[in-house]
Amino acid sequence: MSLTVRTRFLTAIIAFALSAPFAAAQNVELPDMGSSAGTVLSPDEEARYGARMLYELRRVDMVLEDALIDDYVHALGYRLVALSERPEQPFTFFVVRSDEINAFAAPGGFIGLNVGLMHTAESESEVAAVLAHEVAHVTQHHLVRAYESMQKATLPIALAMLGAIIASRNSSGNGAEAAVISGMGLMQQQAINFTRHNEYEADRIGIFTLAKAGFDPEAMAGFFARMGRATRSNNSVEVPEFLRSHPVTASRITEAKNRVEAIRRNPPTVTESAANETRFRMMRERAHVLTSKEPAKLVDTYRGELRHADKNRTTSLRYGLALSLLRSAQATAAMNEFDRLLADTPNDIALLLPRAEAQRLAGDSTGALERLHVLAEVAPDHRAVQLAYADALNATGDKANGQRAMAVLRPILAKYGADPTTQGTFARACELAGEDARALEAHAEVALYTGRPYDAMEQLKRLLERPGVDYYQRARVEARIDELKPYMAELERQRVRKEDQDT
Ligand SMILES: [Zn+2]
Structure with a gap:
């Protein structure tokens, strides 16, 4: 198909794809695709279509496939789901290889979290705040309205295209991709204006789920405000995607703060612990290193940061250093760093597994195999x-x-x-x-x-x-x-x- 036709088609599809997964489609004027009204998807169809978006993202290598990070994000997400308004709804949390600060929800409870968002967050509660917001979009049926206005058959195509779009935004971009991207920005801007009510609701419900699950409810306002400041203070930095679809206004921050006050009057127990924060920071660095195109450069960055870091940051920074050494084929040096970390927490799987890999790459495959055999038994x-x-x-x-x-x-x-x-x-x-x-x-x-x-x-x-x-x-x-x-x-x-x- 020609470039213009392709672009026009994509733009039409994008308009829908974005209004659904990124926000919700309250009063959004969907492109006319010959749809007939009143075709709501069954939960099975939702699950199938959401899964296809995930497969599509995998096809273009946009999903970070790492069992340790998967387990971490799954546990974090389900801590929220368990206390959400629909704890029985199945959810799939996955990490997207993208530097953009963003997260999104798709039908069937599929929630993508970008590496960029993880990397920007300063605490586990901040990531949890964004996930709680996305979970609320799903539990409040914000996506359903979008289905009502279109024929079933167009939705999965739209979702599949979304995979391609997220991918194209991340590549360096030829002409066709650039056209797609600008079309998307435009459509997304429209989605923002139409979906304030649902955004407000997702904030409101999300912050209560956050608090009930024992996270710091102030993290939502804090993260939004910090993203907003980062955007304003540096004009060369692009507006984070999450802010484009979720604009931070003074009132949004105030609302979040007021809700915290309300929660304070009858506070649930905050179960944040130093161990949880360390775990979060380790997984954040892990995602960063595993998706880095230049791990060797990260070695220097981490070494530099370790020189000035206060004590509660050294563990995660050293973990980042050890992993970037491993990824840049400096296996022996990596092993030494893992061993320093293991001195404090000798049973940590997140240390033992890459340590064994380093040992193998350093030439001792028999020793590595023995260690892994023991772990596999227990x-x-x-x-x-x-x-x-x-x-x-x-x-x-x-x-x-x-x-x-x-x-x-x-x-x-x-x-x-x-x-x-x-x-x-x-x-x-x-x-x-x-x-x-x-x-x-x-x-x-x-x-x-x-x-x-x-x-x-x-x-x-x-x-x-x-x-x-x-x-x-x-x-x-x-x-x-x-x-x-x-x-x-x-x-x-x-x-x-x-x-x-x-x-
Ligand atoms: Zn939203």
């Missing part, structure tokens, strides 16, 4: 531990170790089957163990969960034509194909529809 359900152990087993290139890695991952796979990292690690273990047919099955799952459903289907069908597929695997693959058929049919309908829109 934490059989811990995904990050089992993944690290399986990775180390795979790295030996040994057939027996491949078989062990398969055994280690099977119970994890039962719980995290939709996690492409677990499936991918399992696939490599299968290959090593000589179980090629089983490896193909896992590869198909990876394709499905990273936004390549047609590849997934193709791989499963090809698998059935292979000789040597046993009865059980054949039955399993056939069942999986049957399971995916309605999904594929839906994609096909939407693809036809999208092509209609394009021309």
